[in-house]
Amino acid sequence: MSIKIHEVKDNKRDYMGLLFLADEQEDMIDKYLDKGTMYVLEDDGIKGECVVTDEGDGVLEIKNIATVPEAHGKGYGRQLIDFISREYRGSFSTLQVGTGDSPLTIPFYEKCGFVRHHVIKDFFLENYDHPIFEEGVQLIDMIYLRKDLQVSLETERLILRRWNEDDAEDLFRYASDPDVGPIAGWHVHKNIEESLDVIKNVFNGKEAYAVCLKEDGKAIGAIELKLNGHTDMTERDDECELGYWLGKPFWGQGIMPEAAMEILRHAFEDLGMNKVWVGYYEGNTKSKRVQEKCGFKYQWRTENVDVPLMNEKRTGYVSLMTKEDWIKTDYED
Ligand SMILES: CC(C)(COP(=O)(O)OP(=O)(O)OC[C@H]1O[C@@H](n2cnc3c(N)ncnc32)[C@H](O)[C@@H]1OP(=O)(O)O)[C@@H](O)C(=O)NCCC(=O)NCCS
Numbered sequence: 001m002s003i004k005i006h007e008v009k010d011n012k013r014d015y016m017g018l019l020f021l022a023d024e025q026e027d028m029i030d031k032y033l034d035k036g037t038m039y040v041l042e043d044d045g046i047k048g049e050c051v052v053t054d055e056g057d058g059v060l061e062i063k064n065i066a067t068v069p070e071a072h073g074k075g076y077g078r079q080l081i082d083f084i085s086r087e088y089r090g091s092f093s094t095l096q097v098g099t100g101d102s103p104l105t106i107p108f109y110e111k112c113g114f115v116r117h118h119v120i121k122d123f124f125l126e127n128y129d130h131p132i133f134e135e136g137v138q139l140i141d142m143i144y145l146r147k148d149l150q151v152s153l154e155t156e157r158l159i160l161r162r163w164n165e166d167d168a169e170d171l172f173r174y175a176s177d178p179d180v181g182p183i184a185g186w187h188v189h190k191n192i193e194e195s196l197d198v199i200k201n202v203f204n205g206k207e208a209y210a211v212c213l214k215e216d217g218k219a220i221g222a223i224e225l226k227l228n229g230h231t232d233m234t235e236r237d238d239e240c241e242l243g244y245w246l247g248k249p250f251w252g253q254g255i256m257p258e259a260a261m262e263i264l265r266h267a268f269e270d271l272g273m274n275k276v277w278v279g280y281y282e283g284n285t286k287s288k289r290v291q292e293k294c295g296f297k298y299q300w301r302t303e304n305v306d307v308p309l310m311n312e313k314r315t316g317y318v319s320l321m322t323k324e325d326w327i328k329t330d331y332e333d
Helices: 010-022 026-033 076-088 106-111 125-129 165-175 192-201 254-272 287-293 323-328
Strands: 004-008 038-040 047-056 059-067 094-100 115-120 142-148 157-163 207-215 219-225 239-246 275-281 298-308 313-320
Touching: 004 076, 004 239, 010 026, 010 038, 010 047, 026 047, 026 059, 047 076, 059 076, 059 298, 076 094, 094 106, 106 142, 125 323, 157 254, 165 192, 165 219, 207 254, 219 254, 239 254, 254 275, 254 287, 254 323, 287 313, 313 323
Parallel strands: 059 094, 239 275
Antiparallel strands: 004 038, 038 047, 047 059, 094 142, 115 142, 157 207, 207 219, 219 239, 275 313, 298 313
16 A cells, blocks of 8 residues: 555544654643644554644644654654645745754754754743653753745756746746747736736646746746646656746757756655656647757657647647656756
8 A cells, every 4th residue: 555645634633642642731732633734644554643733924833743653763754744845835935843852853853854943941841731751851942943845946057946926027028928828838928917817826836936047036937847636647646747938038048958857856856756747739849859858758649639728729749757767867968
């Protein structure tokens, strides 16, 4: 059976045994259990749980995380943290956790990418009705650690970061060019308001990035991994579809292959993907070339595929990169 992480909405108290591993006092658990969102990890039985709450200002807090003692050190804790990080990347900027200054927990969070942020003095003395010891150390202060959820990816010349509303003008500049959108399957933008709407409602996918030059940080194109549920190329969580476009003034400089290679690395190394699919419509030789340069392998051609945003049909070409191919790929200049 493969590992599954799913939300638990009802009967959260069925998991009290696990919750107590991370928090010894029931009335403390009661403070966050109902308002919190709870996930459990299953791998041939329940192996772990995690409860998160919205703390405002873009901060999501892990209130409780525990894996079953027999399965410690098997990567389940990290998988829960990675899942939460991916799931909430679009809606929160920071993941926070508070813990005692314990050798059992701080190294785990640091391994998972958290750094110490602030301390609440005497928290355990003031909020718990009995002294708490871990590995012979009495917990006194609450140590808060934080992890940035707004991942940006970096290449030699580029930053790939999340879109924000301030990018509307730059987006409009390039997306209003009739040579950019239609060949990729979308209409030219008619005004800045339309570009702003696209930023808010289209470029809001979990793995949607603005392609920016390092020198000024301005958006010059878009790149996205469309995850299961947002692509018709796969129905698997370990597969996704790559999509991209670049503003015309930047064509011919190897920028999109550079961005695509980094997002492929991210897909295979950070997101655990096993396949990345990509397509182009007949006549789009520049896009075809990007795919070849990155090492995608041509799979099939389909006539009369719907181009939904343009309300027309075209011939589509589909290529694939598997994780094994990616490991073997040498970037061809
Ligand atoms: C803390 C806890 C959730 C970690 O879960 P886990 O499934 O053992 O963690 P993982 O196996 O995913 O470990 C991830 C990394 O952290 C490291 N790590 C975990 N616990 C560690 C420890 N006590 N000391 C040093 N490193 C530790 C692992 O070695 C691993 O590193 P690696 O990827 O380089 O091999 C688990 O130990 C637990 O349930 N503890 C009891 C409840 C608890 O204390 N919850 C936290 C309350 S604040």
